[in-house]
Amino acid sequence: MGGVLVIEDDDRIRRSLVMxxxxxxxxxxxxxxxxxxxxxxxxxxxxxxxVDLMLPGIDGFECVRQLRRDGDATIIVVSARDDxxxxxxxxxxxxxxxxxxxxxxxxLSARLRAVRRRNRGGPTAGGATIVVGDLEIRPDAGxxxxxxxxxxxxxxxxxxxxxxxxxxGQVLSRAQLLTRVWxxxxxxxxxxxxxxxxxxxxxxxxxxxxxxxxTVRGLGYKLAR
Amino acid sequence: MSRLGLRARVxxxxxxGALALSxxxxxxxxxxxxGSLVAERERTATRTAFSDATWVRARLxxxxxxxxxxxxxxxxxxxxxxxxxxxxxxxxxxxTVASADIPVALQQMVDGGQPARQRVRTSSGPAxxxxxxxxxxxxxxxxxxxxxxxxxxxxxxxxxxxxxxxxTLAGGGxxxxxxxxxxxxxxxxxxxxxxxxxxxxxxxxxxxxDPDLEPLSASFNDMVDQLEKRIERDRRFAADVSHELRSPLxxxxxxxxxxxxxxxxxxxxxxxxxxxxxxxxxxxxxLVTDLLEITRADSELDLSDxxxxxxxxxxxxxxxxxxxxxxxxxxxxxxxxxxxxxxxQIVGNLLDNAxxxxxxxxxxxxxxxxxxxxxxxxxxxPGVQPENRELIFRPFVRGAGAERxxxxxxxxxxxxxxxxxxxSLGGRASVLDRPGGGARFRVILARRPS
Numbered sequence: 001m002g003g004v005l006v007i008e009d010d011d012r013i014r015r016s017l018v019m020x021x022x023x024x025x026x027x028x029x030x031x032x033x034x035x036x037x038x039x040x041x042x043x044x045x046x047x048x049x050x051v052d053l054m055l056p057g058i059d060g061f062e063c064v065r066q067l068r069r070d071g072d073a074t075i076i077v078v079s080a081r082d083d084x085x086x087x088x089x090x091x092x093x094x095x096x097x098x099x100x101x102x103x104x105x106x107x108l109s110a111r112l113r114a115v116r117r118r119n120r121g122g123p124t125a126g127g128a129t130i131v132v133g134d135l136e137i138r139p140d141a142g143x144x145x146x147x148x149x150x151x152x153x154x155x156x157x158x159x160x161x162x163x164x165x166x167x168x169g170q171v172l173s174r175a176q177l178l179t180r181v182w183x184x185x186x187x188x189x190x191x192x193x194x195x196x197x198x199x200x201x202x203x204x205x206x207x208x209x210x211x212x213x214x215t216v217r218g219l220g221y222k223l224a225r
Numbered sequence: 226m227s228r229l230g231l232r233a234r235v236x237x238x239x240x241x242g243a244l245a246l247s248x249x250x251x252x253x254x255x256x257x258x259x260g261s262l263v264a265e266r267e268r269t270a271t272r273t274a275f276s277d278a279t280w281v282r283a284r285l286x287x288x289x290x291x292x293x294x295x296x297x298x299x300x301x302x303x304x305x306x307x308x309x310x311x312x313x314x315x316x317x318x319x320x321t322v323a324s325a326d327i328p329v330a331l332q333q334m335v336d337g338g339q340p341a342r343q344r345v346r347t348s349s350g351p352a353x354x355x356x357x358x359x360x361x362x363x364x365x366x367x368x369x370x371x372x373x374x375x376x377x378x379x380x381x382x383x384x385x386x387x388x389x390x391x392x393t394l395a396g397g398g399x400x401x402x403x404x405x406x407x408x409x410x411x412x413x414x415x416x417x418x419x420x421x422x423x424x425x426x427x428x429x430x431x432x433x434x435d436p437d438l439e440p441l442s443a444s445f446n447d448m449v450d451q452l453e454k455r456i457e458r459d460r461r462f463a464a465d466v467s468h469e470l471r472s473p474l475x476x477x478x479x480x481x482x483x484x485x486x487x488x489x490x491x492x493x494x495x496x497x498x499x500x501x502x503x504x505x506x507x508x509x510x511x512l513v514t515d516l517l518e519i520t521r522a523d524s525e526l527d528l529s530d531x532x533x534x535x536x537x538x539x540x541x542x543x544x545x546x547x548x549x550x551x552x553x554x555x556x557x558x559x560x561x562x563x564x565x566x567x568x569x570q571i572v573g574n575l576l577d578n579a580x581x582x583x584x585x586x587x588x589x590x591x592x593x594x595x596x597x598x599x600x601x602x603x604x605x606x607p608g609v610q611p612e613n614r615e616l617i618f619r620p621f622v623r624g625a626g627a628e629r630x631x632x633x634x635x636x637x638x639x640x641x642x643x644x645x646x647x648x649s650l651g652g653r654a655s656v657l658d659r660p661g662g663g664a665r666f667r668v669i670l671a672r673r674p675s
Binding site: 010012013016017019020023078080081082084100101102103104105106173175189217219 | 468471472473474475476477478479480482483486487507510513517521527530532535536539560565
């Protein structure tokens with residue numbers, strides 16, 4: 001596992017991104033289509049994948065879904081589309097982050113460094129097992145069990161749940177979660193909302209009336225004890 | 226030109242019409258009732274007086290005590306019988322003035338042997354005097370009080386006046402209602418127009434509401450359709466343009482980063498050119514981002530509960546400003562129901578402006594005033610001249626010296642974006658003098674119910 005995979009159909013953008021990220025010290029591969037990119041990721045799993053949304057053939061959303069199914073890579077959508085619907089749809093498809101073109105290389109590099117820091121910590125967040133109601137979080141093993149059954153979470157979802165679990169019963173603001181889970185100084189709070197939504201689909205009985213991961217209006221989220 | 230509104234004029238017209246009509250009807254009715262009541266009373270009085278006279282004449286023959294005879298007349302309280310015998314007056318009471326109520330002309334007529342009748346005004350109200358010759362030298366008179374009739378007439382008059390007043394009021398009410406009914410479509414139209422002005426382009430008039438108004442509503446709806454299409458076209462064009470600009474800019478940004486990193490490996494002249502490319506790419510990127518922000522100001526609001534205090538402090542932190550400069554006004558809440566992205570953009574741009582053109586941020590205040598949220602950013606700069614206070618919020622107007630210093634920060638859109646966003650949030654942006662020098666940028670936003 002390693003390196004950054006850039007899935008971008010625009011030849012010039014792809015070439016320039018590959019060059020710029022190589023300069024930043026990453027091992028970078030480029031793919032012009034989703035099919036090519038998915039194959040490249042299966043051959044050698046990337047640490048982070050940058051995906052454009054408008055791709056020929058399999059589109060960006062589907063590409064994100066398949067990448068998510070294939071593995072644990074951090075998926076960052078880099079798109080010219082800045083519509084809220086697109087952003088939410090991409091995040092719901094499984095993307096970890098969404099950046100709107102043009103992205104400054106410094107910014108992109110900062111995000112990738114955050115990804116690396118998180119991943120260097122290994123798949124686990126460390127710490128003792130947390131039991132909150134019928135939810136059991138084992139940071140050392142990277143496992144979450146609900147009613148004793150294993151729940152499959154992405155890395156971001158897992159880290160988010162760990163963070164909330166370590167402060168169970170306490171409200172964490174979106175900004176706090178962005179800093180602690182994504183390690184971003186500054187970012188789009190919709191990231192948190194969508195990830196909380198995805199997490200709820202996996203740990204709540206009724207996502208419309210969450211009982212475990214609750215919203216505290218105007219403040220943020222908390223994991224109810 | 227009349228200052229009165231259409232509805233007031235309709236109300237007044239109908240009320241005046243109702244007043245005239247009801248007054249005329251009431252007056253006519255009163256006259257008619259009065260005439261017939263008085264005539265009826267006169268007839269009755271005459272008949273009674275006639276029979277009383279006959280009775281008195283018969284009695285006078287038997288009894289010489291005139292007062293006793295008069296006492297025998299069953300006169301009640303409303304009739305006063307009098308006898309005039311050989312120039313001498315006899316009456317029941319000590320009412321000596323009673324004879325004074327009898328007009329001389331009437332007396333002369335009766336003295337001449339003619340029964341007569343006349344309406345008079347006595348000290349105790351209107352009355353009818355009826356005189357009848359009984360025999361030579363003897364005349365019988367009756368003064369019949371009309372007080373009761375007058376009371377009845379007064380009552381009728383009062384009732385009629387009340388009715389006339391009521392009709393006038395009802396007329397006014399009808400006028401007001403009619404006016405409202407007639408103006409209702411205009412009220413709908415005004416509401417729709419207000420909605421459209423506030424950005425709700427989906428507002429339309431119900432075309433089926435009234436056949437008389439259909440041409441008006443149809444043309445109104447047509448106008449809004451055209452407006453909507455036009456705005457949508459403009460918006461789409463701006464979005465398309467910026468979208469089309471994004472892709473080449475991404476290439477430029479990445480390529481410029483590569484150039485920038487390798488500047489040391491280039492000869493001096495190429496390095497200088499590379500630096501210009503890098504800087505201009507940055508500026509171009511900022512310009513496109515800003516233009517997109519402006520087009521976004523026209524899109525729908527995305528309201529949620531936003532912790533503006535935390536947001537503003539984050540924004541300060543990311544700009545190297547001491548976050549403790551952000552304070553919440555006394556009694557104000559730090560969580561607003563607002564469009565988070567827009568508020569974030571407003572605060573961010575104000576901070577950038579203070580840093581680039583205002584000599585740094587002095588304080589940031591988040592306050593609530595009545596139904597409004599207020600954001601204030603104070604800076605340490607020279608302040609803004611009164612003549613520039615409107616101008617400064619226009620697009621591409623740059624702060625003094627920005628260009629001279631070769632400052633590449635900002636395309637002159639920051640404050641224009643603030644103004645546009647404030648407008649889209651039902652508020653406005655302004656700049657004032659900060660007490661103690663410097664400028665105070667104030668953005669007032671409509672408070673939204675959560």
